[in-house]
Amino acid sequence: MPELRKDPIVNRWVIISSERGKRPKDFSTPEKKTKYKSCPFCEGNEQLTPPEIMAHRKNSPDSPGWTLRVVPNKYPALTDEGGIEQETEGLYDKMNGIGTHEVVIESPDHNTELELLPQTQIVSSLEAFRERVLALKQNNRFKYILIFKNQGEPAGASLEHTHTQLIALPIVPEVVSEEIAGCKKHYDKKEHCIYCDLITQELKDGRRIVCQNEHFITLVPFAPRFPFEMWILPRIHSARFEECETSLLDALASLFKESLLRMRTVLNSPPYNYVFHTAPVNGNHYNYYHWHIEIMPKLTKMAGFEQGTGFYINPTVPEEDAKILREAQIKDK
Amino acid sequence: MPELRKDPIVNRWVIISSERGKRPKDFSTPEKKTKYKSCPFCEGNEQLTPPEIMAHRKNSPDSPGWTLRVVPNKYPALTDEGGIEQETEGLYDKMNGIGTHEVVIESPDHNTELELLPQTQIVSSLEAFRERVLALKQNNRFKYILIFKNQGEPAGASLEHTHTQLIALPIVPEVVSEEIAGCKKHYDKKEHCIYCDLITQELKDGRRIVCQNEHFITLVPFAPRFPFEMWILPRIHSARFEECETSLLDALASLFKESLLRMRTVLNSPPYNYVFHTAPVNGNHYNYYHWHIEIMPKLTKMAGFEQGTGFYINPTVPEEDAKILREAQIKDK
Numbered sequence: 001m002p003e004l005r006k007d008p009i010v011n012r013w014v015i016i017s018s019e020r021g022k023r024p025k026d027f028s029t030p031e032k033k034t035k036y037k038s039c040p041f042c043e044g045n046e047q048l049t050p051p052e053i054m055a056h057r058k059n060s061p062d063s064p065g066w067t068l069r070v071v072p073n074k075y076p077a078l079t080d081e082g083g084i085e086q087e088t089e090g091l092y093d094k095m096n097g098i099g100t101h102e103v104v105i106e107s108p109d110h111n112t113e114l115e116l117l118p119q120t121q122i123v124s125s126l127e128a129f130r131e132r133v134l135a136l137k138q139n140n141r142f143k144y145i146l147i148f149k150n151q152g153e154p155a156g157a158s159l160e161h162t163h164t165q166l167i168a169l170p171i172v173p174e175v176v177s178e179e180i181a182g183c184k185k186h187y188d189k190k191e192h193c194i195y196c197d198l199i200t201q202e203l204k205d206g207r208r209i210v211c212q213n214e215h216f217i218t219l220v221p222f223a224p225r226f227p228f229e230m231w232i233l234p235r236i237h238s239a240r241f242e243e244c245e246t247s248l249l250d251a252l253a254s255l256f257k258e259s260l261l262r263m264r265t266v267l268n269s270p271p272y273n274y275v276f277h278t279a280p281v282n283g284n285h286y287n288y289y290h291w292h293i294e295i296m297p298k299l300t301k302m303a304g305f306e307q308g309t310g311f312y313i314n315p316t317v318p319e320e321d322a323k324i325l326r327e328a329q330i331k332d333k
Numbered sequence: 334m335p336e337l338r339k340d341p342i343v344n345r346w347v348i349i350s351s352e353r354g355k356r357p358k359d360f361s362t363p364e365k366k367t368k369y370k371s372c373p374f375c376e377g378n379e380q381l382t383p384p385e386i387m388a389h390r391k392n393s394p395d396s397p398g399w400t401l402r403v404v405p406n407k408y409p410a411l412t413d414e415g416g417i418e419q420e421t422e423g424l425y426d427k428m429n430g431i432g433t434h435e436v437v438i439e440s441p442d443h444n445t446e447l448e449l450l451p452q453t454q455i456v457s458s459l460e461a462f463r464e465r466v467l468a469l470k471q472n473n474r475f476k477y478i479l480i481f482k483n484q485g486e487p488a489g490a491s492l493e494h495t496h497t498q499l500i501a502l503p504i505v506p507e508v509v510s511e512e513i514a515g516c517k518k519h520y521d522k523k524e525h526c527i528y529c530d531l532i533t534q535e536l537k538d539g540r541r542i543v544c545q546n547e548h549f550i551t552l553v554p555f556a557p558r559f560p561f562e563m564w565i566l567p568r569i570h571s572a573r574f575e576e577c578e579t580s581l582l583d584a585l586a587s588l589f590k591e592s593l594l595r596m597r598t599v600l601n602s603p604p605y606n607y608v609f610h611t612a613p614v615n616g617n618h619y620n621y622y623h624w625h626i627e628i629m630p631k632l633t634k635m636a637g638f639e640q641g642t643g644f645y646i647n648p649t650v651p652e653e654d655a656k657i658l659r660e661a662q663i664k665d666k
Binding site for chain 1: 335336337338339341344345346348349350408409410411412423424425426427428429430477479481482483487488489490498500502503504506507508509511527530531534555556606607608609610627629634635636637638640641642643644646
């Protein structure tokens with residue numbers, strides 16, 4: 001019997017369609033990397049990107065000899081030119097697409113992935129994300145800064161060389177506002193952060209836990225939109241990723257790597273997305289919000305049903321996904 | 334300069350990323366049909382589906398000799414068994430997946446598409462959709478009935494033989510509630526239906542009109558999520574597709590066919606989804622809501638940015654898309 005589950009924060013319904021009973025091997029295997037001849041993210045091709053914003057390197061900018069580079073996106077979704085102009089046309093509103101679009105290239109090596117990097121290099125990447133968010137926050141035209149990865153062509157990557165994107169937006173996006181509103185509603189009633197309560201309940205239950213360490217926990221959410229979806233949450237309450245102390249980044253890198261490797265092992269290196277969910281960049285403390293990372297392997301397709309309803313159909317059972325991920329024998333750690 | 338546009342009904346923001354300036358030929362061509370050997374929707378394979386619910390045929394059920402069949406989905410997302418049971422587990426809510434999932438096979442011919450059928454056969458399909466909705470409305474456990482098509486594998490179709498799906502749901506989906514709430518807000522302020530106002534404004538403007546006839550109009554919306562997205566709207570105000578009179582179905586079939594053929598010509602038979610947006614099945618008249626069909630060619634991928642924000646990035650300009658669709662020389666009409 002299919003089951004309808006509701007996400008407790010954003011009230012999003014998900015159909016757990018267990019009768020379809022998909023197993024990891026039912027999902028297709030992605031292509032292997034091949035097209036690295038003129039990759040603009042490879043070492044030696046630095047002239048193919050706009051001038052770098054920052055880098056972890058010993059020698060001069062935009063030359064070889066680096067371990068991490070941050071560059072502007074050559075085809076930005078938004079640009080930081082001109083003022084914020086709003087215009088109305090009868091029923092319609094529009095505004096300038098003010099923002100920035102940056103790319104963090106986490107390794108000079110074309111034939112690797114974030115999860116295959118040494119832990120110290122993942123710490124470096126997290127530090128770079130944090131540094132760029134802190135810098136972009138200084139621009140008061142930006143209301144939200146999104147950190148996300150598209151890994152693999154089916155997950156929307158146009159370049160296969162490992163990279164993470166940062167987009168600064170002039171508006172707080174709806175997905176974030178709804179999540180914050182859901183948290184506030186719980187806080188107003190219970191005076192607790194809902195994510196803190198969720199962590200307590202999940203640890204007690206145990207069925208959806210994938211892995212954990214002293215500071216972070218990875219779980220399959222109760223109402224996941226996608227098969228093998230995972231969330232990484234800090235155990236300590238905090239509204240913003242960029243306020244994560246350096247001493248915690250090591251623990252985060254360790255669990256991030258382990259979680260991605262578990263997914264990689266179970267699903268045979270699937271395409272995936274991750275998104276950092278963090279509070280908007282304003283003066284509010286958001287003591288009812290809790291930052292986290294959502295990891296979504298790209299195994300199913302958005303189709304008419306999802307478009308028309310906002311519901312998702314998940315052909316796997318979350319507790320079984322978590323068990324498979326938890327028991328996986330990781331190949332590289 | 335990219336532009337941010339807001340949908341006036343659901344307040345969804347879209348980034349019109351004109352610098353990416355995609356043209357129809359930049360989108361990939363889909364595969365051709367090939368796998369029809371054991372297709373359960375083909376004439377002669379009637380035993381491969383569950384027993385038919387209705388059909389347009391002369392002879393006995395579940396045998397050859399039909400022009401249209403409606404069958405239960407063999408792998409339903411929801412099923413009509415048992416009662417509506419709700420359960421709470423700490424923070425979490427779940428309920429039984431009560432509903433139905435039906436498939437309308439619009440032609441016995443594997444090598445055709447809805448838009449290539451004679452207009453009379455499209456009228457028959459629309460009549461079948463209407464008949465099934467009217468029948469399913471009798472079950473008071475269903476709160477919403479969704480009509481949609483996934484055409485082509487990239488758009489989520491698991492079978493390539495032309496078909497449309499109907500899913501009855503025990504809840505009014507969020508996408509529908511939000512749309513209705515947006516309409517009500519406008520109505521409360523202006524005492525007009527927002528879609529009626531939108532039609533008036535669009536006809537006066539003209540830049541986003543694709544085609545029209547006496548009773549219906551097809552346009553590219555002001556803030557489309559996807560390149561070459563189109564909406565078909567009835568000129569006469571009405572909240573529900575299933576209340577569409579038989580005398581109007583002919584005009585709808587004509588414009589539906591023409592719109593799909595324009596898309597097919599311009600984009601070289603792309604994969605696509607369509608969704609009927611219609612009012613929930615309850616006693617409310619919804620005089621502020623206006624039913625319509627949304628057609629979305631599948632040319633771009635949902636990626637981390639869309640997941641994390643609810644924003645969409647559209648790499649084409651709506652007014653240019655409409656011009657290309659309007660001026661297309663249709664191959665088959």
